[in-house]
Amino acid sequence: MSTAYEVTSEEEAAGRSHLRSFDRGAVREFVDRHIVPFADMYDRLGRIPDELLDRIAEAGLWAPFLSAEVGGAGLDMVTLGRVHEEVGRGCSSVRSLLTVHTMLAWAVQRWGSPAQRERWLPEVAAGRTLGAFCLSEPGAGSDAAGIVTTAVDHRGGWRLNGTKTWVTGGQRAELFLVFARTATSIGAFLVPRSTSGVSVQPIDDMLGTRASMLAEITFRDVLLDADALLGPSGFTAGMVLTGTLDLGRYSVAAGSVGIIQACLDACAAYTATRTVGGTQLRHLPLIQAKISDMVTDVRAARMLVEEAGRLKDAGDADTIMATWVAKYFASTAAARHAGEAVQVHGAGGCSPRHPVARLYRDSKVMEIIEGSNEIQRLTIAAAAYQGRAA
Amino acid sequence: MSRDVTSEVLAFIVSRFPQAEVTESEDIFSLGYVNSLFAMELVMFLEKTFEITIPNEELRIDNFRTALAMADLIGRRSADAVGIAP
Numbered sequence: 001m002s003t004a005y006e007v008t009s010e011e012e013a014a015g016r017s018h019l020r021s022f023d024r025g026a027v028r029e030f031v032d033r034h035i036v037p038f039a040d041m042y043d044r045l046g047r048i049p050d051e052l053l054d055r056i057a058e059a060g061l062w063a064p065f066l067s068a069e070v071g072g073a074g075l076d077m078v079t080l081g082r083v084h085e086e087v088g089r090g091c092s093s094v095r096s097l098l099t100v101h102t103m104l105a106w107a108v109q110r111w112g113s114p115a116q117r118e119r120w121l122p123e124v125a126a127g128r129t130l131g132a133f134c135l136s137e138p139g140a141g142s143d144a145a146g147i148v149t150t151a152v153d154h155r156g157g158w159r160l161n162g163t164k165t166w167v168t169g170g171q172r173a174e175l176f177l178v179f180a181r182t183a184t185s186i187g188a189f190l191v192p193r194s195t196s197g198v199s200v201q202p203i204d205d206m207l208g209t210r211a212s213m214l215a216e217i218t219f220r221d222v223l224l225d226a227d228a229l230l231g232p233s234g235f236t237a238g239m240v241l242t243g244t245l246d247l248g249r250y251s252v253a254a255g256s257v258g259i260i261q262a263c264l265d266a267c268a269a270y271t272a273t274r275t276v277g278g279t280q281l282r283h284l285p286l287i288q289a290k291i292s293d294m295v296t297d298v299r300a301a302r303m304l305v306e307e308a309g310r311l312k313d314a315g316d317a318d319t320i321m322a323t324w325v326a327k328y329f330a331s332t333a334a335a336r337h338a339g340e341a342v343q344v345h346g347a348g349g350c351s352p353r354h355p356v357a358r359l360y361r362d363s364k365v366m367e368i369i370e371g372s373n374e375i376q377r378l379t380i381a382a383a384a385y386q387g388r389a390a
Numbered sequence: 391m392s393r394d395v396t397s398e399v400l401a402f403i404v405s406r407f408p409q410a411e412v413t414e415s416e417d418i419f420s421l422g423y424v425n426s427l428f429a430m431e432l433v434m435f436l437e438k439t440f441e442i443t444i445p446n447e448e449l450r451i452d453n454f455r456t457a458l459a460m461a462d463l464i465g466r467r468s469a470d471a472v473g474i475a476p
Contacts, residue, residue, distance in 0.1 A: 111446065232449035235419070238426025239433065239449075246430075315438035317431035386406060 019059045022079055027086040030059055035090035042211035043358050046204055047171070048094055057127030061087070061098070063105035070117070071125035078309035081254040085305070088258025089265075092362035093211035095258065097130070099251040099370075100168045104131030104177045107188065107244045111231030116190065120175065132173035133248065134164035134191075134217060135241070141166075142375050144179070144186070144241065149219065151180035151187055151229075158229065160189065160197075160222040168369075170215025171202045177230070177244070178219065185237040188230040188244075197222035208361035246320050249327045249370040250308055256330035256366045257301045259359055263334075263341035264294040266356050270345055281344070290340045297337060301330035321383050328376040331366035338363035395440065395461040402435050403457065414457040429454075436460065442467035 019026050034055050042048055056062055065080050066072025075083075080102075088095040105124040108116055123129035140146035149162025160180055167176070176191045176198075191198065203214040231240040268291065271281035281287045304326035311319035341356040342349035349356045367373045396414050403412055407423045418424060432454065433444055442464060453463045 113446070232446045234449070235424070235451045235454070236429050236433070236449040239430045242426045242430040315434055317434040317438070319434075320427065320431060386408070 019061070022064055022073065022075055022083055024082050024086060027061075027083050031086050031090040035087065035094055039091035040352060040355060040358060042091060042093055044352070046210050047213055048097060048211050052094070053127070053130070053172070062101055062127035062130075063125050065102075066105060066109055066121055066125045070121035076309075077250070077312035078306055081250060081305050081309045084251045084254035085258040085261070085302070088255030089262045090258070091211070092255055092259060092365070093209045095251070095255040096209050096212040097169045099248055099255070100133045100173070101131045102251055103133045103244045103248045104175065106247050107177055107230060107240060108190070110243060111188070111240050113227065115227060116230065120190065124175070129175050130169060130173045131175045131177060132167050132169040133244065134167050134176050134178040136166045137163060138165055142372050147179060147181060147186065149178070149180040151182050151189060153183070154223060157226050158189065158224040160191065160219045160224060163216060163218045165216040166203070167215045167217050168212045170200055170217050171213035176217065179241055182233070184234060186241060187233065187237055188240040189224060189228045190230055191219070191222065191224065191228065195222055195224070208363070208365040210361070245370060246323055250305070250312070250323045252366055252370045253301070253305050253308070253323065253327035253330045256327070256334040256363070257298060257305055259334040259363050259366065260294060260298040260301060260330070260337050262359055263337045263356065264291070264298055266354065266359070267291060267294065267341050267344045270354070287344060290344060294337050294340070297333040301326070301333050304329050321380070324371070324376055324379050327370065328373060328380060332373060334363040335367050395464050396457050398439060399436070399457040399460045402432070406431065412457070417455050419451065419455060436464060440464045440468055
């Protein structure tokens with residue numbers, strides 16, 4: 001039987017694993033082979049090994065939505081969402097790295113000057129340069145307008161000062177997309193890790209996505225060329241942040257669908273074999289109720305993500321609200337079902353013997369990142385009043 | 391078929407801010423509703439509806455201040471399109 005996920009014997013011998021397509025089956029096979037068996041180990045190690053990062057690069061999964069001219073595959077957003085769902089099903093830490101890399105790559109593609117695109121897009125498409133997104137600060141999370149990192153005009157370029165925290169992939173990334181306050185607005189800056197004045201402090205022992213290599217990054221009198229500024233200045237500068245966060249939210253929503261699917265898969269497998277009083281758990285009505293809710297919610301969440309993806313592909317402005325809704329629904333459903341998945345597994349679910357403990361911890365993170373659930377609800381509620389006078 | 395670009399732009403603005411009474415020459419920034427989310431939606435709307443691309447150098451506040459200014463911008467960016475009458 002042929003498969004969409006194929007390797008030649010030479011590639012296999014060389015340890016390479018190119019994807020022949022990005023359809024769900026191909027990506028699922030990649031994830032099942034290279035991620036699922038090792039996700040719990042990554043969680044305990046607190047890092048993703050370079051071997052997997054290289055495999056993702058060889059498979060072309062880092063930024064397949066970029067154009068073929070720069071080394072991408074011109075992937076549409078609906079399919080990209082499916083890719084991130086499948087990776088999220090395997091390991092939310094890996095999916096988190098994909099998310100932030102995607103955000104940087106998209107921002108450069110959408111807002112970069114020709115020189116910036118030429119300099120960085122082939123690098124990020126190939127995964128030779130991994131990206132990270134630097135917005136949150138010790139004193140500013142949901143309140144992005146409260147950031148105090150500054151970028152000041154300096155001899156025709158910029159001088160950057162400030163501290164960013166909770167930077168996913170920060171321990172490993174080579175290029176940072178840093179948001180800083182300028183004289184007129186909040187600007188986005190491309191800052192190579194190797195720039196003098198950049199220091200990276202790992203953050204370990206997080207509750208969830210423990211292998212996503214978080215870091216706190218300090219920028220101390222970092223001198224940048226004028227072309228480090230990404231995108232427009234002035235009133236539209238905020239669009240870089242809005243658009244980038246929107247795509248990050250889309251990825252997190254897709255990853256949350258993957259978490260629900262992983263919970264469902266784990267529970268279906270466990271309850272089909274585990275017995276209580278001589279009866280398989282699967283035959284107990286209360287177990288069936290939990291399974292049915294997982295089946296229903298994973299389908300609903302997936303449809304919401306696909307709707308947001310279709311609107312992105314159509315260039316429709318309604319995608320921003322659709323993405324908020326998808327992320328809110330999928331992340332809350334993931335947290336709810338991960339809790340139930342642990343419950344179904346009993347004491348074993350609290351142990352490292354089953355993946356549901358990791359899914360439970362990871363799912364909580366989904367309710368916070370790229371816009372906390374509280375912020376999402378405020379935004380969604382505001383949309384309900386569009387079309388009505390105040 | 392000609393299109394009333396200015397009316398379409400105004401209709402989009404009113405769909406987002408129905409409480410605002412906006413005329414084609416009114417400065418939408420003076421109304422106090424414009425934020426980065428709306429700016430993003432507005433640019434996406436213009437690019438999709440009028441099949442144009444707005445490069446960074448055109449993302450200046452004066453190009454978006456009024457519906458008439460946006461119609462001018464659309465006219466410049468859609469020079470290759472046929473039948474669009476800003």
